Amino acid sequence: MAHTSQFCTFYLDKLLFGVELKGVQEVIRSLDMTKVPLAPAVVSGLINLRGQIVTAVDLRRRLELAPRPAGMLAMNVVVRSEDGAVSLLVDEIGDVVEVEEDSFEPPPETLRGSVRTMILGVHKLNDRLMHVLDIEKACQMTDVVETAAAGR
Amino acid sequence: MSDSDIVQDFLVESYENLDRLDRDLVGLEKNPHDGEALAGVFRTIHTIKGTCGFLGFNKLEKVAHVGENLLTRLRDGQLTLNPELTTALLGMVDAVRQMLKEIQATGQDGEVDYPELRANLTRLQTPAAANAGLAPPSPPAPVDPKPLPTPEAASPESAVARETPPVPAEAAPPGPVEAPAGPREKGGDSNRKPARGKIGGVLVERGQVQTSDLAQALEKQEHGDRRRLGEILVASGSAKPEDVTAAAQLLESKLHDVAPETIRVGVDVLDKLMTLVGELVLARNQLLQISNTVEDASLQAVSQRMNLIATELQEGVMKTRMQPIGNIWSQFPRTVRDVALGCGKEVGIEMEGKETELDKTIIEAIKDPLTHLVRNSVDHGIELPDDRVKAGKARAGRLILRAFHEGGQVNIEITDDGAGLNVERLRKKALERAVITAEQAARMTEREIFNLIFLPGFSTAEKVTNVSGRGVGMDVVKTNVEKIGGTVDVQSTLGRGTTVRVKIPLTLAIIPALVVTCGGDRYAIPQVSLLELVRLEADEVAKGIELVHGAPVHRLRGRLLPLVYLNQELNLAADTRSAAENDGSVNIVVLQADERQFGLVVDHINDTEEIVVKPLRKQLKTVKTFAGSSIMGDGKVALILDVLGLAQRASVVTETRDRALVEKATASGAAAHDEEKQTFLLFAGPGDSRMAIPLSTLARLEEFPVAQVEMSGSQWVTQYRGQILPLIRLEVVLEERRHKLRALQAPPTAGSGPIQVLVLAHEGRSFGLVVDRILDIVEDKADVKTAATRASVLYSVVIGDRVTELIDIPAILRGADLNAKQPGLARAAEVAN
Numbered sequence: 001m002a003h004t005s006q007f008c009t010f011y012l013d014k015l016l017f018g019v020e021l022k023g024v025q026e027v028i029r030s031l032d033m034t035k036v037p038l039a040p041a042v043v044s045g046l047i048n049l050r051g052q053i054v055t056a057v058d059l060r061r062r063l064e065l066a067p068r069p070a071g072m073l074a075m076n077v078v079v080r081s082e083d084g085a086v087s088l089l090v091d092e093i094g095d096v097v098e099v100e101e102d103s104f105e106p107p108p109e110t111l112r113g114s115v116r117t118m119i120l121g122v123h124k125l126n127d128r129l130m131h132v133l134d135i136e137k138a139c140q141m142t143d144v145v146e147t148a149a150a151g152r
Numbered sequence: 153m154s155d156s157d158i159v160q161d162f163l164v165e166s167y168e169n170l171d172r173l174d175r176d177l178v179g180l181e182k183n184p185h186d187g188e189a190l191a192g193v194f195r196t197i198h199t200i201k202g203t204c205g206f207l208g209f210n211k212l213e214k215v216a217h218v219g220e221n222l223l224t225r226l227r228d229g230q231l232t233l234n235p236e237l238t239t240a241l242l243g244m245v246d247a248v249r250q251m252l253k254e255i256q257a258t259g260q261d262g263e264v265d266y267p268e269l270r271a272n273l274t275r276l277q278t279p280a281a282a283n284a285g286l287a288p289p290s291p292p293a294p295v296d297p298k299p300l301p302t303p304e305a306a307s308p309e310s311a312v313a314r315e316t317p318p319v320p321a322e323a324a325p326p327g328p329v330e331a332p333a334g335p336r337e338k339g340g341d342s343n344r345k346p347a348r349g350k351i352g353g354v355l356v357e358r359g360q361v362q363t364s365d366l367a368q369a370l371e372k373q374e375h376g377d378r379r380r381l382g383e384i385l386v387a388s389g390s391a392k393p394e395d396v397t398a399a400a401q402l403l404e405s406k407l408h409d410v411a412p413e414t415i416r417v418g419v420d421v422l423d424k425l426m427t428l429v430g431e432l433v434l435a436r437n438q439l440l441q442i443s444n445t446v447e448d449a450s451l452q453a454v455s456q457r458m459n460l461i462a463t464e465l466q467e468g469v470m471k472t473r474m475q476p477i478g479n480i481w482s483q484f485p486r487t488v489r490d491v492a493l494g495c496g497k498e499v500g501i502e503m504e505g506k507e508t509e510l511d512k513t514i515i516e517a518i519k520d521p522l523t524h525l526v527r528n529s530v531d532h533g534i535e536l537p538d539d540r541v542k543a544g545k546a547r548a549g550r551l552i553l554r555a556f557h558e559g560g561q562v563n564i565e566i567t568d569d570g571a572g573l574n575v576e577r578l579r580k581k582a583l584e585r586a587v588i589t590a591e592q593a594a595r596m597t598e599r600e601i602f603n604l605i606f607l608p609g610f611s612t613a614e615k616v617t618n619v620s621g622r623g624v625g626m627d628v629v630k631t632n633v634e635k636i637g638g639t640v641d642v643q644s645t646l647g648r649g650t651t652v653r654v655k656i657p658l659t660l661a662i663i664p665a666l667v668v669t670c671g672g673d674r675y676a677i678p679q680v681s682l683l684e685l686v687r688l689e690a691d692e693v694a695k696g697i698e699l700v701h702g703a704p705v706h707r708l709r710g711r712l713l714p715l716v717y718l719n720q721e722l723n724l725a726a727d728t729r730s731a732a733e734n735d736g737s738v739n740i741v742v743l744q745a746d747e748r749q750f751g752l753v754v755d756h757i758n759d760t761e762e763i764v765v766k767p768l769r770k771q772l773k774t775v776k777t778f779a780g781s782s783i784m785g786d787g788k789v790a791l792i793l794d795v796l797g798l799a800q801r802a803s804v805v806t807e808t809r810d811r812a813l814v815e816k817a818t819a820s821g822a823a824a825h826d827e828e829k830q831t832f833l834l835f836a837g838p839g840d841s842r843m844a845i846p847l848s849t850l851a852r853l854e855e856f857p858v859a860q861v862e863m864s865g866s867q868w869v870t871q872y873r874g875q876i877l878p879l880i881r882l883e884v885v886l887e888e889r890r891h892k893l894r895a896l897q898a899p900p901t902a903g904s905g906p907i908q909v910l911v912l913a914h915e916g917r918s919f920g921l922v923v924d925r926i927l928d929i930v931e932d933k934a935d936v937k938t939a940a941t942r943a944s945v946l947y948s949v950v951i952g953d954r955v956t957e958l959i960d961i962p963a964i965l966r967g968a969d970l971n972a973k974q975p976g977l978a979r980a981a982e983v984a985n
Contacts, residue, residue, distance in 0.1 A: 034673060034789040037722035038775050046781055046789040051431025053781045053789055055769045083770040141771040 003101045007123070009094035009130060010077055013065040016094060018123065018130045023079050027093055030073040040141055044089055047076065054078065056087040062138055063115055081139040088138065097130065099123045104132070159255065162203050164416075166252055169196045173245050174486040177238055181489070184233035193241075194223045200248060209261040212251045218273040219244040225277055235493065240272055242486070355391055355399050365390035419512070422472050429462075429469045430764045430783065436462040437785055470511075477555045477564070478506030480519045484526050488551060491530040498537050498548035499530050505555035510562055514656055517636045518564070521629040525566045525652050526551065528625060533570035533650050543647065545569065562658060567651040573644035575601050602642045606630040637663065637680040665763045665792065667784070668741060669756040671724030674790040676763050676782055681795040683742040683749060685757060690736030697738065706740060706751055709930055713742065715751045716802040722777065745799035752798070761785075765792060777801055832951055832958075833910070834927040838883035842956045844949075845910065847929060849961060851918065852911040861907065870920070872911070879909060879920040885944050885964050914961055921964070 007018035008027070033045035033056060044056040056076065060068050068074060074089035106121040118137045122129040176193045180186060201216035219241060225231045247266045254262035355361035369384040382396040436458055443455040485501050492499040510518075534540075534549030541547055554565040578601050582588045587607060588596070608627040630640050638656035657663065657680075665676040686708065688696040697704050697715065704715040718724075740751040763782040772778070776797035784790050831847040860870050861879065868879040909920040932951045939947055946960040 032788055034781075034791065036772060036775065036778070036791060037671075037724060038777055039772055040774075043771055046791075048783050048787055048789050051427050051434065051783065053766045053769075053783065055771045057771070086769070086771070139771065141774070 004098050005101070006096055006098050007130065007132070008077065008096055010075070010090040011092040011094060012060055012063065012090055015065075016125075016128055016130045017059075017090070017133050018097065019077070019079060019088075019133050019135055021096060023135050025078040025080050025085055028076045028078065031076060042141070044074075047087060049078065049085065049087070052085060054085050054087050056089055057139065059088045059090055059138065063118065064113070079135050079139070081135055083139065086139045097123075097125065099125070099130070159207060159259070162207060163252055163256055166200055166203075166248070169200060170245055170249050170252075171482060172196060174242065175482055177241055177245070178485040178489050180233050181235065181238045187227075190223070190227050190233075194220070194227050197223060204261070209251070209255060211265040212248060212255075212261045215244060215247050215251070215266050215270060218270045219248075222273050222277050231277075237276055238489075239493070240269075240276055242490075243269055244273060355385070355395060358395070358399070360395040360399075361385060361391045417472070422469070425469050426473065427766075429466050432462050433466055434783060434785070434787060438787075471509075473512045474509040475512055475515050476507045476509055477515065477562075478503070480515055480522065481506060481553055484523070484553065487523060487526055488530055491527050492534075495531060496536060497530065497534055499534055499551055500548050501551045501553070503553045508555035508557060508562060510656070511658060514562075514636055514658075517632065518638075518654070518656060521632045521654070522564065522566070524625050524629050525654070526553075529566055529568040529570070529650065529652070533568035533572075535571050539571075543571075557658075561655050564654045564656070565651055566654075567649060569649040572646040572648055572650055573602050573605070573642070574646055578602070578604055599641075599643070602644055605642060606640060637678065663763060663765055664760060665782075666741065666760050667758040667763075667790065668718075668739075668754040669758060670718040670754045671722065673724075674758065674784060674788075675718070675754075676761070676790050676792045677741060677743070677752075677795065678779070678792065679760065681743045681745065683744050686740040686742060686751065688738040688740065693736060693738050708742065708751070709928065713740075713749060713751045714802075714804055715740065715753055716798070716804065717753045718798075719755070721798060721802055743795050743799070745796045745804060748799065748804050750799060750802070750804040763790075763792070831929060831931050832956075833929055834951065834956065835908075835910070835923040836925040836927055837923060837957070840924070842927070842954060843882075843923075843959055844951055844956045845912070845921075845959050845961065849912055849914070850910055851913045853926060854909045854911055854920070855906045856909055857906045868922070870909075872918075872920070875918065877911070877918060877920050879907075879922050880964060881922045882959075882964075912961060914965060919965070921959075 006021040008021050008024045009016055009018045011017070028049075031047045031049075033047050035045045036043055042058050042061045044058045047054050047056050058068070058074075060066065068089075068091065072091065074091065075093050076087040077090055077093070078085050078087045103124045104121055105124065107116060107119050111119065118134050120132040120134050122131055173193060173196050176189050176196075180189050180193065183189070197216055197220050201213055201220055204210075204212040204216065222231075222237070222241065226233055226237070231237065247269055250264075251261045254260065356363055356366055365385065365388070369381055369388065369390065372384055373381060382391070382400065385391040386393050386396055436455075439455045440459060443452045446452075481503055484503075488499050488501045491497075529551055530549075534551070535543065535545075537547040540549065550569045552565070552567040554563075554567070556563055575598050579593050579596075582601070582604050583590060583593055587604065606626045606629070633640050633654055633656065636656060638654060641653045641655075642650065643653070644650040664679040666679060666682055667674055667676050669675075686706070688706070697706055699705070700712070704717075705712040706715055707713070739754050739757050741754060741757065742749060742751050761784075763784075765780045765782055767780050768775070768778060777794055778791045779794035779797070780792045781789055782792055832844040833847050833850055834842065834844050837843040854872070856870050861868050862870060864876070864878075868881065869876050870879055871877070908923050908926055910923060910926075911918060911920050930951055932949075937947045937949050944960050944963045946958045946963075948955055948957050950956070
């Protein structure tokens with residue numbers, strides 16, 4: 001039997017994404033957020049997670065998806081990155097799924113741009129594809145710094 | 153434990169050992185016959201050598217080995233430590249340190265195996281080479297490998313010293329001495345604990361063993377008796393077994409005393425604790441708030457107790473992050489020695505207040521600036537030995553480091569007894585470099601001129617050495633110290649020496665800050681950058697804010713203060729214009745950034761608070777306007793403004809400090825006359841006349857609604873802080889009596905605006921002076937005076953280029969008949985108290 005791994009899944013603009021469960025610290029409802037002026041646009045703000053100040057990254061913006069419709073409250077998927085906890089803002093939380101290694105496939109060549117670096121590939125589930133997100137890449141902001149000024 | 157863990161432990165331990173080696177070697181150089189210290193040095197090198205042999209770092213082992221050989225000779229008295237030997241040994245320490253770094257980075261001990269260093273160390277092992285040249289005359293070293301008995305061999309001390317025979321030595325296993333002779337550890341390990349060999353000394357000291365018996369026993373040991381000293385003594389009947397046991401136990405306990413009761417804790421663990429305590433404090437605050445609204449005695453009792461515990465816990469956790477400043481000072485003897493040797497000077501270093509504690513982050517931040525200041529003092533401050541003798545000083549210079557707590561801050565002073573700073577030379581230099589103008593130079597005080605050395609590119613060294621004199625040091629020192637909220641100041645007496653004083657906050661983790669609101673969000677401004685707050689009322693805004701080709705400025709005491717709008721700088725939404733929220737009034741926070749002042753316009757000024765600083769994550773490190781974040785009392789996050797970053801963004805401060813320099817020089821030029829200056833409160837008196845009182849006489853500024861003004865006879869009074877405050881109206885006292893109108897004695901017209909009152913204290917009594925309008929606070933020499941033209945006016949002076957009447961307070965009190973006629977009022981006040 002092939003190795004299986006567990007993924008925490010969530011939705012972004014109707015697409016199914018997954019991050020490895022062991023990288024996820026917790027999932028929480030939307031929290032009071034403090035905006036950070038002049039910050040890269042993908043940074044939604046700072047949240048107080050039990051005394052720890054955590055940066056919230058708008059994953060829709062990060063993955064260059066359409067902006068979240070007004071009025072839709074985001075959920076926080078708090079993941080552990082190299083630089084401490086980071087909260088990823090997602091639309092909706094899905095199930096925890098267990099997938100086999102051989103259902104994985106790298107992204108098609110036609111997926112281009114900076115998004116490609118953040119999507120490791122997809123797991124072919126029965127009814128749909130689950131995008132596997134690279135937590136470190138998604139939390140790294142080095143490539144968005146230049147766009148910060150332009151974004152505002 | 154994995155291999156890498158072992159290597160990691162080895163590295164941590166070795167780094168600490170090397171730091172101690174630096175210290176011990178420099179100490180030994182001064183006192184080469186300190187056998188204990190020498191043994192310590194030997195042991196350290198031996199341990200490093202042993203461990204790296206075990207871990208397979210052969211190159212490192214080779215270097216340590218030649219060092220150990222040399223040390224063996226020193227320990228055995230065949231060589232005497234001299235500067236050349238010390239330099240060679242310190243070179244070895246550096247090489248070892250270099251290789252440790254290599255191991256840390258790559259896991260290998262590197263390619264270099266230091267053949268020259270090893271050759272040098274080997275060469276120095278021969279006494280002739282080691283003691284040649286610069287060494288002070290030392291007795292010819294014996295070639296006999298066995299240590300010679302010194303004349304005082306009979307004394308317990310030297311007997312003790314001989315208890316550690318070089319080879320063959322026996323590793324004495326710890327434990328009670330009379331332990332049955334079982335399988336015994338053997339081997340050439342001369343790495344003995346210092347205290348263990350001293351059992352003979354203890355026994356002699358207690359009178360339980362005769363010195364001669366001890367000497368005999370030692371001799372036996374030297375001649376190959378492998379038993380331990382205690383056993384020999386007991387066997388020969390010179391000592392009672394129980395005495396030996398007791399002595400061994402005493403030594404054992406002393407040994408434990410030597411090892412401090414500490415454990416190693418990762419910094420991340422402490423940081424986590426700090427975070428949790430911060431959160432606990434927050435929860436406590438909320439609990440306290442709730443318990444105050446609920447009428448429940450037991451809840452209140454519990455929350456009070458929790459309050460105390462949380463406060464104590466917070467202090468305790470803060471303490472774990474505190475480190476004595478001695479930790480960074482410990483490397484200075486070595487630094488001083490190297491620099492002094494490099495420039496042919498003799499310098500002794502003294503330290504006071506080593507135990508003064510500072511937060512870990514601060515300790516790290518001031519390490520480099522302090523090192524630079526120390527090097528600088530040796531290189532620039534202290535003169536060459538011959539020059540010192542000519543000046544009537546001791547050949548060796550003194551460098552004194554002092555640290556002490558004062559007013560919630562830590563002061564660190566670096567004092568040398570060198571040549572001092574030459575004011576005239578500094579002045580000349582500053583003029584040459586066109587840092588200041590001739591006029592400024594003439595006006596500047598000594599202290600201001602001393603502080604010129606902190607300007608970039610300003611070096612006083614006649615010649616540039618590789619240590620200092622390149623003019624890049626002192627300004628970096630200043631910048632780095634200021635970055636952590638500290639200040640640097642220099643004082644000097646020509647020919648007597650220089651003192652550099654660094655003042656730094658105790659901790660960076662918790663700082664006082666002013667909390668402001670802008671665009672609906674709160675921002676914290678560190679108090680260290682804050683100068684003052686100015687509020688312009690709606691009707692003053694048009695006059696108070698002027699434009700210089702579109703750039704807004706405010707005249708603050710006659711000088712133009714550039715204004716920076718926080719909402720514009722932060723690109724906050726334009727609909728939260730401050731004007732709309734504050735009925736048109738403007739709040740200006742006057743800030744200092746890198747010698748420049750600017751006014752930050754914010755929507756609302758909340759309060760000052762002690763905030764816990766949390767650094768920003770990597771994702772936000774690029775945003776230079778913020779220094780960190782903090783959690784406020786309500787659990788929300790607020791950003792901490794980086795005043796310097798903000799100033800740079802707003803172009804208040806540019807890379808070139810030219811303007812600041814000029815400004816500073818002008819400002820300090822003006823400040824030179826501080827002694828003659830006074831600060832006045834300007835106000836508008838009756839008939840829009842311009843009047844002033846010295847600010848020192850003012851207790852408070854108050855505003856009373858007309859409804860609160862009551863009449864006591866014809867006197868206006870009001871109730872103020874439980875007292876009756878007489879209100880003196882200038883128009884009443886200033887008018888000639890014959891002109892006094894009845895209307896003036898009437899109560900104030902209801903419905904008119906609130907009255908402005910200066911609360912003054914005179915001869916222990918308070919009274920209020922009703923004025924039309926408060927104008928400003930100014931600093932002026934006020935030296936152009938003319939005699940007063942009317943009563944109650946001291947004289948007319950020119951303040952801020954306009955004629956102003958200076959009020960004569962005692963005269964006013966007389967005019968208002970308060971002094972003489974109102975004992976009743978005074979009594980009433982007493983009763984009210």
